[in-house]
Amino acid sequence: MKQPLIEVRDLRFRYDDGAAALNGVSFRLEAGETVALLGPNGSGKTTFVLHLNGLLTGEGSIEVCGLPLDRRNVAAIRRKIGLVFQDSESQLFMPTVLEDAAFAPLQRGLSRHDALDRAMAALKTVGMEAAAARAPYHLSAGEKKRVAIAGILASDPEILALDEPTTFLDPPGQRDLAELLSALPQAKIVVTHNIPFAQALCSRAVFFQSGVIAAEGAVDEIVSRFGWDFALDRSRSRG
């Protein structure tokens, strides 16, 4: 049997205030897959993703590309999983777009020349090479998201984990992002409430509820099973 990219077994986590966020999550991600994490606010989706590269540490086991997640492997695993945060503003912390895209390669010890090449290549992939010298706060929300993804791609990860990637994006921006992501070869985990986005991008969905995975399957099947779409009854709303 082929080794999964990510294998999580019985993951449990409580925040410092005692609130249980994950109550035994088991999950697999296979190569080439794009999986949507659906579920209510506070059901543990983001907490789960923050465990995948050791930003939070709970009980249970996590293996990424065959490496058990522990103190010894955490740096290597962070190279393999690129995490795109919900708010790009927090992710773009360097003074210029180019320096931000080059942050991870420089941190990982690449020479300035190689880091520059990697950063420019990543910016080109997301169509933002023309903005290399600009300051992140001058960019639109869609541009910020693209640059945030470029900053992750510059490390050449095997897996992308995206937390609510369509937040702050208008519909054309969401469409462009879906097109960009579907063209990237990496396996992906997408935390989202945006069902059309998940349907466009994901081959599978898992549904989080109260810190556990309540169900998994095709996106349409999960959406229909949990009534996880939104259609307003206009005749009722008009009274």
Next chain:
Amino acid sequence: MHHLVLERWSRGATFLHRRDPRAKIVALLVFLASLATAQRALSELAAALFLLLLGALLWARIPVWAALARAAIVLPFTLVFAVGCWISGDPARGAALAVKSYLSALAVIAMAATTPLPALLRGLELMRAPLFLLNVAQFLYRYLFVISEEAQHMGKAAASRGASVGGLGTGGRRFRAAAGALAVLFARSYGRAQEIHRAMLARGFTGRLQTLTPLRFRAADAAFLAAASLAPALVRIAIERIA
């Protein structure tokens, strides 16, 4: 926002913009020391140093009036002390304080407007300034705009619910309302700081920010350093001799 304007100015490509930040930092320190320790013929010295700074701003193609106006930001603070000196019977000291502080601010603006912040911080790092302070300065610069925007949003949210400065009551109530808003802003900034730290760790942060462009101290930088350091010192010596 001031730092956005400075950031735009600092991206120029004039001779002054291209100089190594270390040369500019040392020249600035010499300028400040020459000004701060001056006692005699202060008005003539201030006029001469003002002309030097004006020349630098014009050379760097920085909008002069805008730079002069920005330097005036220090005046409300120094005028308090200047008025204190005047009341205590030493108006000359008060005037000297105001003039020195204004020229110092203008000199700092001239340097900041010709040096992008990452290069300036890199220069300070190479001159052995504490790394922690430099990192704090970089993040403050990057997120000042975001925090200020959050504060504006909170102000608008309060105003849309009928709050106004007059409507918050007087004394204790107004103080409590302001303190509450500050506490919320602090909590939000703290949350953002946590998220930024996570984003940095996720991308392999090892405790040291690196920059893409290495600094190279060239012959032109040495020449600039010599000229820019000698100019204020020589001007002062000449004016004090004449006086």
